[in-house]
Amino acid sequence: MKRKAKDEILYDHNHDGVDRRGFLKCMAWAGTGALCVMSGGVLKSYSLSKLPEMSSKEGLGELSFVQISDSHMGFNKPANPDVAGTLKAAVDKINALAAAPEFMLHTGDISHLSKPEEFDTVDQILKSAKPKDVFYVPGEHDVLNDDGKQFLERYGKGSKGAGWYSFDKKGAHFIGLVNVMNLKAGGLGTLGHDQLEWLEDDVKHLKHSTPIVVFAHIPLWSVYPEWGWGTEDSAQALSYLKKFGSVTVLNGHIHQTLQKVEGNVTFHTAASTAFPQPEPGKAPSPGPMKVPAEQLKSVLGITDVNYVQGQHALAVVDSTLA
Amino acid sequence: MRRSVSIAVLTVTLAIGIGTITIGQNSLFAGAPQKPETSEVKIDNFSFGPDTLTVPVGATVTWTNRDDIPHTVVSTDGVFKSKVLDTDEKFSFTFSKAGTYPYFCSIHPKMTGKVIVQ
Numbered sequence: 001m002k003r004k005a006k007d008e009i010l011y012d013h014n015h016d017g018v019d020r021r022g023f024l025k026c027m028a029w030a031g032t033g034a035l036c037v038m039s040g041g042v043l044k045s046y047s048l049s050k051l052p053e054m055s056s057k058e059g060l061g062e063l064s065f066v067q068i069s070d071s072h073m074g075f076n077k078p079a080n081p082d083v084a085g086t087l088k089a090a091v092d093k094i095n096a097l098a099a100a101p102e103f104m105l106h107t108g109d110i111s112h113l114s115k116p117e118e119f120d121t122v123d124q125i126l127k128s129a130k131p132k133d134v135f136y137v138p139g140e141h142d143v144l145n146d147d148g149k150q151f152l153e154r155y156g157k158g159s160k161g162a163g164w165y166s167f168d169k170k171g172a173h174f175i176g177l178v179n180v181m182n183l184k185a186g187g188l189g190t191l192g193h194d195q196l197e198w199l200e201d202d203v204k205h206l207k208h209s210t211p212i213v214v215f216a217h218i219p220l221w222s223v224y225p226e227w228g229w230g231t232e233d234s235a236q237a238l239s240y241l242k243k244f245g246s247v248t249v250l251n252g253h254i255h256q257t258l259q260k261v262e263g264n265v266t267f268h269t270a271a272s273t274a275f276p277q278p279e280p281g282k283a284p285s286p287g288p289m290k291v292p293a294e295q296l297k298s299v300l301g302i303t304d305v306n307y308v309q310g311q312h313a314l315a316v317v318d319s320t321l322a
Numbered sequence: 323m324r325r326s327v328s329i330a331v332l333t334v335t336l337a338i339g340i341g342t343i344t345i346g347q348n349s350l351f352a353g354a355p356q357k358p359e360t361s362e363v364k365i366d367n368f369s370f371g372p373d374t375l376t377v378p379v380g381a382t383v384t385w386t387n388r389d390d391i392p393h394t395v396v397s398t399d400g401v402f403k404s405k406v407l408d409t410d411e412k413f414s415f416t417f418s419k420a421g422t423y424p425y426f427c428s429i430h431p432k433m434t435g436k437v438i439v440q
Contacts (some may be wrong), residue, residue, distance in 0.1 A: 077390040077409070078390075112392070113392060113408060114406070140429045140430075141429070144392070144394075144406040145405055145406055183429075183431040185398045185424065185425075185426035185434050186431060186432065187431045187432075188431070188432075226432070227368075227432065228430055284367045285369070286368060287367065287368065287389055287391055
């Protein structure tokens with residue numbers, strides 16, 4: 001398709017002066033704000049601007065929760081000199097949701113350099129969120145220098161190994177996995193033997209109809225292995241989840257939203273609350289992407305997930321901070 | 323007659339041998355004492371540059387992170403390991419033994435490099 005020489009706003013969905021073309025130009029496929037409802041492996045998506053018009057049965061279920069990711073507290077480079085400010089904006093967005101989500105998942109890279117004060121700042125900001133429970137998994141930035149000891153002390157109570165665990169909420173089974181430890185030269189994210197054994201055992205006695213939500217930092221599918229965006233032994237982990245009718249995998253790490261459906265599994269990566277990263281392979285490296293300050297919040301975001309009991313469907317909503 | 327030719331050849335060979343040793347010694351001690359060799363590796367765009375570096379025994383290699391994202395320099399065989407390097411931070415290691423030292427960034431393991439010490 002040939003591009004027009006001059007960009008013009010063709011249709012302004014969100015009344016923010018940025019149309020689809022302009023938006024894609026500044027940051028391809030970031031959190032554009034689509035609600036996705038999965039039903040029997042088929043995704044239906046709704047524009048974020050349509051959310052207020054949606055009926056409660058479409059948009060809300062018995063369980064709703066929010067995923068936030070990649071806060072990178074401590075990052076202060078031009079791509080976003082105020083990561084505390086954008087995390088606060090994410091919390092404001094969460095607090096403004098029509099129905100308060102039951103809890104939050106943080107899919108890692110809470111801090112930028114694993115410094116205690118960085119974790120403290122995030123903890124402080126998240127205290128102002130309406131959902132009081134936050135479930136964490138570490139990103140590689142949270143386990144620097146100490147093999148994750150500090151992370152475990154702060155967030156890993158009751159977890160196994162490097163911080164993996166599971167819990168049940170309203171009939172859905174949540175599994176937090178750790179794939180950022182003991183990374184090998186040239187390799188991808190790794191779950192490791194012990195964690196895989198634990199996972200197999202953890203889901204063994206669950207009914208096939210139980211909705212499964214897996215969350216981990218590095219994507220559990222091959223987004224772009226050349227940049228390390230994948231997990232070596234994720235196929236084995238997913239093989240233990242084959243018997244379930246509905247599996248949703250939530251990841252962070254790549255600082256942009258992507259979705260994929262493969263059989264019974266819906267994969268989803270969340271936007272960062274700190275800074276965007278380039279589309280796979282579309283830059284020399286996956287380093288932070290600098291966008292004009294006024295556009296930054298349109299490429300950062302939160303993910304709101306609704307589970308409708310009995311329908312085996314999870315609705316995944318990405319909202320930008322703009 | 324035959325014997326004297328053999329002796330002549332032997333003499334020439336010895337002379338060349340001594341000459342070689344002398345040249346070698348000259349080059350080894352020229353300008354002594356020498357400053358220890360230092361070499362630089364820059365970390366840019368999630369890669370080590372140069373990704374293969376050849377240095378003499380005793381050389382010190384310094385890595386500088388010029389990315390906006392922290393990296394580490396970790397020997398695959400456990401010989402050296404940097405702390406996490408934020409932007410513009412450096413890590414140095416002195417190689418006292420010959421060998422090949424593969425290393426990687428433990429945060430972004432797709433980033434690999436090696437130092438060859440001769």
